[in-house]
Amino acid sequence: MKFVARQPAEGINVSQTHPLVEASTLIIGLATIFVLIAVALVFLVEIALAFVSAEDEAALFDGWLPADLVTVAHTDERLNETQMLVDRLAAHWPDSPYQFRVEIDDSEFANAMALPGGLIVVTRGLLDQIESENELAFVLGHELGHFKNRDHLRALGRGIVLSMFFAATTGGDVAGIGVNVADLTLRGFSRRQESKADVFGLGVVHAEYGHVNESWRLFERWAIEDDSLVKLVAYLSTHPDSGDRIVDIKDIAEGEGWPLDGPLTSLKW
Numbered sequence: 578m579k580f581v582a583r584q585p586a587e588g589i590n591v592s593q594t595h596p597l598v599e600a601s602t603l604i605i606g607l608a609t610i611f612v613l614i615a616v617a618l619v620f621l622v623e624i625a626l627a628f629v630s631a632e633d634e635a636a637l638f639d640g641w642l643p644a645d646l647v648t649v650a651h652t653d654e655r656l657n658e659t660q661m662l663v664d665r666l667a668a669h670w671p672d673s674p675y676q677f678r679v680e681i682d683d684s685e686f687a688n689a690m691a692l693p694g695g696l697i698v699v700t701r702g703l704l705d706q707i708e709s710e711n712e713l714a715f716v717l718g719h720e721l722g723h724f725k726n727r728d729h730l731r732a733l734g735r736g737i738v739l740s741m742f743f744a745a746t747t748g749g750d751v752a753g754i755g756v757n758v759a760d761l762t763l764r765g766f767s768r769r770q771e772s773k774a775d776v777f778g779l780g781v782v783h784a785e786y787g788h789v790n791e792s793w794r795l796f797e798r799w800a801i802e803d804d805s806l807v808k809l810v811a812y813l814s815t816h817p818d819s820g821d822r823i824v825d826i827k828d829i830a831e832g833e834g835w836p837l838d839g840p841l842t843s844l845k846w
């Protein structure tokens with residue numbers, strides 16, 4: 578039998594499928610893999626958190642201050658009073674593993690945040706807008722709630738693994754990650770985390786004063802849309818909407834039977 582060389586059929590290397598369909602299958606497939614890996618990383622952080630005790634965290638971040646995030650207002654005389662208020666509130670969480678440390682950030686924009694290791698940062702702008710100790714106590718109590726639920730460390734962990742993953746997959750600058758970490762912890766927490774922190778914060782306020790009067794007052798002032806005031810608020814980019822917050826706080830108090838009325842404590846400054 579003689580071998581007869583034949584030309585292969587025309588178009589043997591051309592797919593039967595339309596190129597646009599192939600391209601979209603590829604893109605959707607890659608995107609799915611990308612998302613699945615990101616979700617898996619977030620789960621890994623959850624697992625890792627179970628192994629890092631709050632005591633280890635406190636030791637690890639002892640004295641830590643992200644300089645790119647916080648400009649300490651050393652001369653603000655309100656620091657002592659704020660620290661003492663945090664200590665009084667934290668006394669209602671007796672088994673807390675943290676030694677809470679307050680710093681005042683020299684920013685005119687009102688904000689408050691919880692950072693790993695028990696660091697609570699409030700801005701000069703927030704203290705400027707506060708009119709009673711009760712208002713400040715709730716904001717601080719809410720931040721204590723984030724420590725109680727370890728939201729700050731979860732956010733930091735997710736921030737680190739996800740930014741490393743994105744840097745690795747997009748060929749970004751891995752060395753630049755350190756700078757973004759602090760940033761990522763401030764993206765804000767989920768609605769559920771915020772509401773759990775509110776319940777804890779309100780409980781602490783109730784334990785301290787025997788009522789929760791004016792816990793919502795700051796949000797009330799922001800909700801009235803006093804433009805000059807709201808312009809100077811950064812807090813709302815990381816926390817729930819003021820209007821919802823007022824309703825939620827009062828709902829929690831009514832559900833728990835915590836009085837909405839009671840004598841206010843004036844600021845010490």
Ligand SMILES: [Zn+2]
Binds near residue numbers: 771774815816
């Ligand atoms: Zn919060």
